[in-house]
Amino acid sequence: MAAQTNAADVKAQLAETLGRCRATLSQTEKTLERLEDEVPPDGCIVPVVHTPDCMFDSIARLARLDANTTFLDLGCGDGRVVDGVTTIAGCRGIGVDIRMECVEAARERFPERAFHQADFCAMVEGAGPPPIGLEGVDACYAHLLPTTFAVLDKRLLEAVQRGLRLVTFCSHPSGAAWDACQTGSDCFGMVRLYEASDDPTRGRLPGGVGAVLRPPAGGGDGVS
Missing domain, CATH: 3.40.50.150 (Vaccinia Virus protein VP39)
Known part of the structure; x- marks a missing residue:
């Protein structure tokens, strides 16, 4: 029973982590799209990526x-x-x-x-x-x-x-x-x-x- 509970906990943690990864990739994709319209500050060649x-x-x-x-x-x-x-x-x-x-x-x-x-x-x-x-x-x-x-x-x-x-x-x-x-x-x-x-x-x-x-x-x- 304990092993089954542990496996369920691990599965739930992995599902939560996968959800955060998907949200991260989605937000990152939107950020990269916006970068095409952003002009870096004077003297800076690196854009701000949030x-x-x-x-x-x-x-x-x-x-x-x-x-x-x-x-x-x-x-x-x-x-x-x-x-x-x-x-x-x-x-x-x-x-x-x-x-x-x-x-x-x-x-x-x-x-x-x-x-x-x-x-x-x-x-x-x-x-x-x-x-x-x-x-x-x-x-x-x-x-x-x-x-x-x-x-x-x-x-x-x-x-x-x-x-x-x-x-x-x-x-x-x-x-x-x-x-x-x-x-x-x-x-x-x-x-x-x-x-x-x-x-x-x-x-x-x-x-x-x-x-x-x-x-x-x-x-x-x-x-x-």
Whole structure:
């Protein structure tokens, strides 16, 4: 009976995850259609691609956010992720973006949240406006292009190894050191968690493709 109940729970979780994936793909397709009509800001060749609202719960859950934590969106755009995730988790939210027009839009839409204009590299290294060097930040969300991850790679990895929880969406950092830090995922690997861990196999996605459901270390048929 217990095994049947567990199987039903897993099936329900997979159905819920599949639903979120379908919603994500639908919203992403609409966003890509709109990008044809959007003109990037002066000096910027990268358009703003929004994280679908249906991902906010996964981000908050994977990052283990609560009222005692601080959440940072690295590349906050118009601030919707900061507001959505902090509303769900009840945590403190901060957004940073290199484009001042994005920061101004975020401040106008969500005046109760904190938004700053900053160069990502300088901020991670300890310069610029708060959070300086990611000081006081418990979890960071990064929906970035692979080229941006490549520039920030070493700095972000060092922050994760010092205790930062990093959640990524669609595009993810790569390499053996990052693989050792990946401890969780959702939506079939579309959302991933990286953190320092004594159990580097927990939640890992070998080769970066597909989600893996692992039994607990002591055996049995549970799902981690």
